[in-house]
Amino acid sequence: MTLSDEEIRKIITPLLFSGAKMLDKHCPKCGSPLFELNGRAFCPVCEHREKQRKAELKGIEQILMERLKILANNLPNDIEELEKHLKVMEKIIDILERYKKLEGTK
Known part of the structure; x- marks a missing residue:
């Protein structure tokens, strides 16, 4: 399943407002920027796909x-x-x- 740029923005934007930090590393699976929140690094796009x-x-x-x-x-x-x-x-x-x-x- 491929997400559009708009869908990716909808996933990432709330993270930025919640205090998550965008890292300078990218997910090896989907290429999305990795984020860090509460000491945990993760790919928001892959997590979204997994929830779906x-x-x-x-x-x-x-x-x-x-x-x-x-x-x-x-x-x-x-x-x-x-x-x-x-x-x-x-x-x-x-x-x-x-x-x-x-x-x-x-």
């Missing part, structure tokens, strides 16, 4: 959880249909577990 990524994962996770609840509340009586239902539920659970692992990384 986590928010997207949370949204997908919520959708999957809702789908799983619907399936769980509507289990069919027919054995063959029940097996299909359970396979779909198992796949959703597998995907949710992968998303949980993704949230733990990066």
